[in-house]
Amino acid sequence: MNGQNTQAISQNPDIRFLGKMLGDVIRAYGGEQLFRQTEYIRSTSVDRFRKIEGADSSDRGLGALSLDDTLNFVRGFMLFSLLANLAEDRQGLAHEDGATVSEACARLVAEGVPLTEIREMLAHSLIVPVLTAHPTEVRRKSIIDHKNRIARLMTLRDQGQKVTEDGDDVDAAIYRQIALLWQTRPLRREKLFVADEIENARATMQEVFLTALPKLYAGWEKALGSRPPGFVKLGSWIGGDRDGNPFVDAETLQYAVARNGGTAIRHYLESIHSLGAEISISSFMSDTPEAVRVLAEASGDTAASRADEPYRRALSGIYARLAATHVKLLGDQPPRPSKLSGAAYSTPEELRRDLVTVASGLASDGDGALSTGGALSRLIRSVEIFGFHLATLDLRQNSDVHERVIAELFRTARVAPDYLKLDEAARVDLLVAELSHNRPLAGAWTQYSEETAKELAIIRAAAKAQGDFGRAAITTYNISKTTSVSDMLEVYVLLKQAGLYHVEDDGTPQATIMSVPLFETIADLQAAPETMRAFFKIPLMRALAQARGHQEVMIGYSDSNKDGGYLTSTWELYEASRALAAIFAEANIAMQLFHGRGGAVGRGGGSAFGAILAQPKGTVQGRIRITEQGEVIAAKYGTVDNAVTSLETMASAAMLATLSSDPIADADVKRFKAAMAELSASAFQHYRGLVYDTLGFRTFFRQMTPINEIATLKIGSRPSSRTASDAIEDLRAIPWVFSWAQARVMLPGWYGTGQALVGFADKGLLRAMAEEWSYFQTILANMEMVLAKSDMGIAAHYAGLVEDQALARDIFGRIKGGWQASRDSLLDATGQGYVLEANPALNNSIRLRLPYIEPLNLLQIELMKRHRAGEGDERIGEGIQLTINAIATALRNSG
Numbered sequence: 001m002n003g004q005n006t007q008a009i010s011q012n013p014d015i016r017f018l019g020k021m022l023g024d025v026i027r028a029y030g031g032e033q034l035f036r037q038t039e040y041i042r043s044t045s046v047d048r049f050r051k052i053e054g055a056d057s058s059d060r061g062l063g064a065l066s067l068d069d070t071l072n073f074v075r076g077f078m079l080f081s082l083l084a085n086l087a088e089d090r091q092g093l094a095h096e097d098g099a100t101v102s103e104a105c106a107r108l109v110a111e112g113v114p115l116t117e118i119r120e121m122l123a124h125s126l127i128v129p130v131l132t133a134h135p136t137e138v139r140r141k142s143i144i145d146h147k148n149r150i151a152r153l154m155t156l157r158d159q160g161q162k163v164t165e166d167g168d169d170v171d172a173a174i175y176r177q178i179a180l181l182w183q184t185r186p187l188r189r190e191k192l193f194v195a196d197e198i199e200n201a202r203a204t205m206q207e208v209f210l211t212a213l214p215k216l217y218a219g220w221e222k223a224l225g226s227r228p229p230g231f232v233k234l235g236s237w238i239g240g241d242r243d244g245n246p247f248v249d250a251e252t253l254q255y256a257v258a259r260n261g262g263t264a265i266r267h268y269l270e271s272i273h274s275l276g277a278e279i280s281i282s283s284f285m286s287d288t289p290e291a292v293r294v295l296a297e298a299s300g301d302t303a304a305s306r307a308d309e310p311y312r313r314a315l316s317g318i319y320a321r322l323a324a325t326h327v328k329l330l331g332d333q334p335p336r337p338s339k340l341s342g343a344a345y346s347t348p349e350e351l352r353r354d355l356v357t358v359a360s361g362l363a364s365d366g367d368g369a370l371s372t373g374g375a376l377s378r379l380i381r382s383v384e385i386f387g388f389h390l391a392t393l394d395l396r397q398n399s400d401v402h403e404r405v406i407a408e409l410f411r412t413a414r415v416a417p418d419y420l421k422l423d424e425a426a427r428v429d430l431l432v433a434e435l436s437h438n439r440p441l442a443g444a445w446t447q448y449s450e451e452t453a454k455e456l457a458i459i460r461a462a463a464k465a466q467g468d469f470g471r472a473a474i475t476t477y478n479i480s481k482t483t484s485v486s487d488m489l490e491v492y493v494l495l496k497q498a499g500l501y502h503v504e505d506d507g508t509p510q511a512t513i514m515s516v517p518l519f520e521t522i523a524d525l526q527a528a529p530e531t532m533r534a535f536f537k538i539p540l541m542r543a544l545a546q547a548r549g550h551q552e553v554m555i556g557y558s559d560s561n562k563d564g565g566y567l568t569s570t571w572e573l574y575e576a577s578r579a580l581a582a583i584f585a586e587a588n589i590a591m592q593l594f595h596g597r598g599g600a601v602g603r604g605g606g607s608a609f610g611a612i613l614a615q616p617k618g619t620v621q622g623r624i625r626i627t628e629q630g631e632v633i634a635a636k637y638g639t640v641d642n643a644v645t646s647l648e649t650m651a652s653a654a655m656l657a658t659l660s661s662d663p664i665a666d667a668d669v670k671r672f673k674a675a676m677a678e679l680s681a682s683a684f685q686h687y688r689g690l691v692y693d694t695l696g697f698r699t700f701f702r703q704m705t706p707i708n709e710i711a712t713l714k715i716g717s718r719p720s721s722r723t724a725s726d727a728i729e730d731l732r733a734i735p736w737v738f739s740w741a742q743a744r745v746m747l748p749g750w751y752g753t754g755q756a757l758v759g760f761a762d763k764g765l766l767r768a769m770a771e772e773w774s775y776f777q778t779i780l781a782n783m784e785m786v787l788a789k790s791d792m793g794i795a796a797h798y799a800g801l802v803e804d805q806a807l808a809r810d811i812f813g814r815i816k817g818g819w820q821a822s823r824d825s826l827l828d829a830t831g832q833g834y835v836l837e838a839n840p841a842l843n844n845s846i847r848l849r850l851p852y853i854e855p856l857n858l859l860q861i862e863l864m865k866r867h868r869a870g871e872g873d874e875r876i877g878e879g880i881q882l883t884i885n886a887i888a889t890a891l892r893n894s895g
Contacts, residue, residue: 014087025179038076045851067875077852078886102223104652113659122231125622127654130235132629133197144634146181194252201238206263212643214378230384236391243396243480250457257465262330264390271379276315282308292361300340318354329468348387355380389473396478399487405452406490409441431489442497463498471512482517485534491515509544520556522564525572529579536587550590557597558733565687565752571680578616592623612653614778620657672769679756687752696807703802705739709880743798749786754822770829788835788846792816794857849890856886
């Protein structure tokens, strides 16, 4: 361990308060013996990390735990980490300069950027967090809900409140929630279905985003001095992402769109109902504008009690029309049906227009205070952001599937007998010819294979979703494993079969859904610029992109990391983004990058603010979409306050990345990039040499880490591998990263980097890059966090699980050497004495958890040994799953 561990482990008051309550709960509900065992293990582990004299004893207290005691002990440590996470989320580890829109505006103005230019940029901006169901969230929703209730109660405590709104003692209420946590089953008994994932995400949208986003816009209006457009919106993959997930089909897509849309419409209905109770203006007390009077008269509200209340009558009519919309789109009455009849709204714009009429009427009297701010303004903003769809749902599928489907369509339509045998040029010619007219390939009565029928059903369901809930319901079709232009064209041919792509009489192409390439591997990222150049050279496709105003490209962090290692992945993503920007400028088309990031550093995780600022100049352009996955959703968007902070950070970073000047001289940038190219090549060689070229590495990985045990967790609907193969290439990036985190190696977050840095001759240049270049700073900061959470001493115990110990010693020796090289070279480049010396808040946060994670790792190893030896006690399997849950909770961004 490093020298910083001699420092005292600090705790904020919330952690001490919640930790004591948890101890009281364990004593009350688990018994005095369990409390004493837990406290002994905790205190000896903490003392050992503090290097207290006499604390190096091999007696950790773990051997005295029975299997039942082990399960209860692990739950206790897991809940402590959960509560520590809550406390730190409330406190905030650090505030990055410029991380609010107000601060970003001030910084830009200080750099000489006029406020008018900032407003103009935002008028063409789009910033979207896209929720995905990638399985890295190990906690049940019930656990997260209890945590959020505790957070709300802690807020009351901060405010000096002694009792809740219901009259309960606040501290007693917190204790009750922790007691409920203790008695809540932490593991799912059944595997998640896609419908479960849709519902979990929908609940977050309803409980958090519907409140957080309108709240943010109210503050942004003050910072910008005018009402900004709806440039931050919400996206989702859940129910539309079928890449490797056979359980996503047309039915799940329809379910996702309907559930999300119904949530938005019911929210509007409740808001309008509340407004009707609030806006009690009488025509005897105020003049009624003609437009409001017309709405009131058309409402059909003839109640004598409201005869002189035109605003209430107008809102009654709006409510009736929206209730009719609910019936039309969802097939049933809303929870509070209207007593009036009304025509359903055709579009959310019609609803917004009526609400603006009411707001304009309020603005026409007095000083206009009744029309600014308040619930009506938030409702209008909500309709602008969320429409009738709540979140724009993306489609995603693998290009291999598209190839097979298109081949079958061409074959059955007798257009081309064997599409799959054509080379790329011939495929492109055939696809472009097919996209030049409107005659469909798919026959209404033709029988297709199960795969083709399923894909056609998805496209038709997407067309229906757009027709019902508006074009914003589905706008994007992401293509995994994009390697060529034909991959993008195939999607447009599929969209054409449902009328989502067509050609106007004058030959102009139109598409309501955009075909988006996803470049994932190192080779694909390197080829991406030429792929897009060739795409734009096709007149139909260039015209389509120009008519839309932009073209999106998705870049994948997870698979590029698994393919090439941490440093090479980050560099190739940087270089691909920069090169793509030049291609787009050449075609005179705006670029929108979609960043496929995960929670762990090995999957693009780390500070979103730093990551956006580190993008190459000219690649953000006010437009960015970012995936939010697994445990990150609860961490960043679990509460309204967290969501406000996260969304504010994303918006401000995009503003700064677009408009802020680059402080680095061109000559230095050139030197820095040349150095990165050399470092990347070296890191790639070391990483590939270990992971793909070392005989026996696949066996070592599967025996050292709990990869097979992770597969038993019921945390997602999607299989862990794309195929039945056990090859690293076919393993999904999520379990790859997750398993290395559990074993405390964190290999995807650093391996190869240290060897590259050690071998780089000009150490002074590395120090200059670490001091001046935000891109390199972000690389080192993320790697530093990963190094702080890794532990080669614990990892060595996991290496002991490998059957061939000679193989284990060889491979683990290389891994340990790479870790030491990464740590030493990072410290040299940053001028620190120990890891995280310059970030004491994060340092304390991680060190607080280390004494709690080590016993969990040791118990996990022992349980894995027993399980792999064939012991059949089901408590062993449950214990392994509990330790996975607890370690992931403590590490936070483990998947």
